[in-house]
Amino acid sequence: MNEQRQCGSCGMKSMERAILDVNRNFQGHTLTIPAVDGWHCPSCGEVEFASREEAERFFDAAQANQKEATRSQAEALSAPSEAAWD
Numbered sequence: 001m002n003e004q005r006q007c008g009s010c011g012m013k014s015m016e017r018a019i020l021d022v023n024r025n026f027q028g029h030t031l032t033i034p035a036v037d038g039w040h041c042p043s044c045g046e047v048e049f050a051s052r053e054e055a056e057r058f059f060d061a062a063q064a065n066q067k068e069a070t071r072s073q074a075e076a077l078s079a080p081s082e083a084a085w086d
């Protein structure tokens with residue numbers, strides 16, 4: 001079976017059901033969510049999740065990554081000020 005769907009984002013009838021790693025940009029950080037089950041558009045990268053659970057997993061992963069990025073930014077900005085005077 002090689003069913004294809006129309007992409008709601010770019011309109012190409014090229015979306016295919018697959019399990020693929022998805023790259024997304026979140027506030028300047030590139031995040032990869034591995035093995036996303038859904039309809040993937042090879043033209044624009046749009047994803048329609050196969051299920052509500054899959055969508056939730058995706059956004060949980062995005063949120064966890066965002067927290068990690070925020071923490072490392074905070075650490076970078078809060079380096080001991082003494083070091084700057086050496």
Ligand SMILES: [Zn+2]
Binds near residue numbers: 008009012041045
């Ligand atoms: Zn598309």
